[in-house]
Amino acid sequence: MxxxxxxxxxxxxxxxxxxxxxxxxxxxxxxxxxxxxxxxxxxxxxxxxxxxxxxxxxxxxxxxxxxxxxxxxxxxxxxxxxxxxxxxxDRLIQRFENAAKQLGNANETIRLSGLLAMAQLADESSHQRQACIDVICAHARLSSSQESSETSRAAALRVIIDHLQADARVSWSGSDFDLSNIVVVDADFSGLVLSGGSLSFDYAKFAVTSQDRTPWRKETVSFAGTTFDGTDVTFRAATFGSECHVKFDDAVFADGRVCFDHAQFEAGEVSFHQARFEPGCAVTFKHATIRDQAELVFTNADITGPGLSFVSTDFAENRSGAGNVTFEQAKFHGRIRFDNAIVDRVIDLRKVDWQDATLSLDTTRFNSGRLDLRDATGTGATISLAGAVAGAGQILLSEESAQLFRTTGHDRPADFFGQESWLPTAQSMPQATFNGEAVQPPTR
Structure with missing residues (x-):
């Protein structure tokens, strides 16, 4: 020190x-x-x-x-x-060394004492706070190994969370927290206001690993109601695994960056129900993969582009039918980007309220999946298809929503739209308009 x-x-x-x-x-x-x-x-x-x-x-x-x-x-x-x-x-150095030695002890009670001593030292010395936080985070990461106790990891996370609360006696807000490679089973980050500094869950595993867990119980990691206001939060290459429910419900993404780039959504549920995405906060899923049984939920979310982005995201084929990607009844404003994404599953965009919003599908590949845009409401809705590849996929529109959207960037936009965009008979078929020109439904 x-x-x-x-x-x-x-x-x-x-x-x-x-x-x-x-x-x-x-x-x-x-x-x-x-x-x-x-x-x-x-x-x-x-x-x-x-x-x-x-x-x-x-x-x-x-x-x-x-x-x-x-x-x-x-x-x-x-x-x-x-x-x-x-x-x-000299006394701070001695206390730091003693606490660090306790954290490395084989006895769980002594490790807990060392954790509390290190947290107390961080509270008393603002100059040495980051060094103490680094040791606490390292302890949480090391406790993610199979040989170590889940209790030690949970205690380290609890200490960190307590010091990020709005009413914390000593706030650690604005510090850097490196929780990369950690295994997170059950933790409550809800209601925090994250402002300044960084919080890294890079390569973390959000999955149930406890041997004595109740088989039917979903473990929850909650960021519900948390405000992301300038902290650099990253879940880069993290894995969201079986039976784990990660909640961002009612969260506010106001400023800064929240990164899910290269993340693997294997199974379980990650929900953003009623979350608010503002343009000042970049929430990105670049090169992320949403696999078969994974559920990604944005129901009733308020999304203003370019705050939320799925550029180069792989929406993998859903063979089991267990997983779901849904934006049902969300509100879209501005440009919402799915550019260069791979669509091999259903993305549920039913009943979305479009307020001068653009669904950007530039260079997106519809291999076999579908975008369900039925029952859309609002005004000024645009679909951008520049460089998009139709493949065997479809964009589904109901009769009402077909009149709401206009398309840009593609010579044959009708190639992307399924039969459900129009009525079944030619006599009752309305004229769908794209780029100001009437088009006929694609033949099958």
Whole structure:
């Protein structure tokens, strides 16, 4: 731990400790000069009687002695303060080392004591807080191994969460938390306001690993109601596994970045029900993969582009029918990007309220999946299909929603739209309009 001694004072103290006799001799000579010849030199040249001269020298010498006494007192006080600070720093180092040793102990009770001691040290020393947080995060990561106790990991997460609460006695908000590669089974990050610093769950595993868990019980990791307001939060290459429910319900993504790039949604459910995505916060799923049984839920969310982005996301084929990707009854504003995505499953966009919103599907590949846009409402809805590849996929529109959307960027937009976009008979078939031109439904 770095000692907070000014660099100039450190140089002086180092020189004194290296050559003490030289400094003592030099200081003695300076004091003798200041007390004996210096007062006579100050009054040299003055026209005084011998008695007046002797009195002036005595008065000047008394003033010099008083000044030297004051300087000596100030120097002694400064040295005492520096020594006191050095003592505090030494004690902090000792406490840090003792707590770190306890965290590495095989006994779980001793590890918990070390964790609490490290947290107390972080509370008391703002200068050393980040170092203490780094050790606590490292303890949480190491406790994710099979040999370590889940209790230690849960306790470390609890300490971190408690210090990010709005009413925390000492707030750690704005610090950096590295929880990469951690296994998260059950944790409650709900209701936090994350502002400044970073929170990394890169390569983390959100999955049930407990051997004695109830088979039917879904473990929950909750960020419900949390406000992301400037903290750099990353779930890069994280895995969301079986029976785990990760909740971002009612969360507010106001500013900063929340990154799910390269994440693997294997199974379980990740929900953003009634969450609010604002344009100042980049929530990205770039190169993420949503696999067979994974559920990704954005029902009733309020989404303003470009806050939420699925650029290059792989919506993998849903063979079992157990998983779901749904935006049902969400509100879209601005440009919502699915550019360069691979669509091999149903993406449920039914009953979405489009308010001057653009669904960007530029260079998207519809291999076999479908985008269900039926029963859409709102005004100013646009579908951008520049460079998109139809494949065997479809975009489903009801009769009403077919009149709501216009398309841009593709010469044959009708190639993307399934039969459900139109009525079944030619006599009752309405004219669907794309880019201002009437088109007929594609033939099968």
């Amino acid at each position: 770095r000692r907070s001694i000014p660099s100039a004072w450190r140089k002086v103290t180092n020189a004194i400790s290296r050559y003490p006799l030289v400094w003592i001799l030099l200081l003695t000579v300076l004091v003798i000069i200041a007390i004996w010849p210096f007062p006579s030199l100050l009054i040299h040249g003055e026209r005084l009687t011998e008695a007046d001269r002797l009195k002036a020298v005595a008065d000047t010498r008394s003033g010099v002695i008083a000044t030297l006494t004051a300087l000596a007192g100030a120097g002694g006080l400064t040295y005492t303060i520096a020594t006191f600070r050095l003592g505090i720093a």
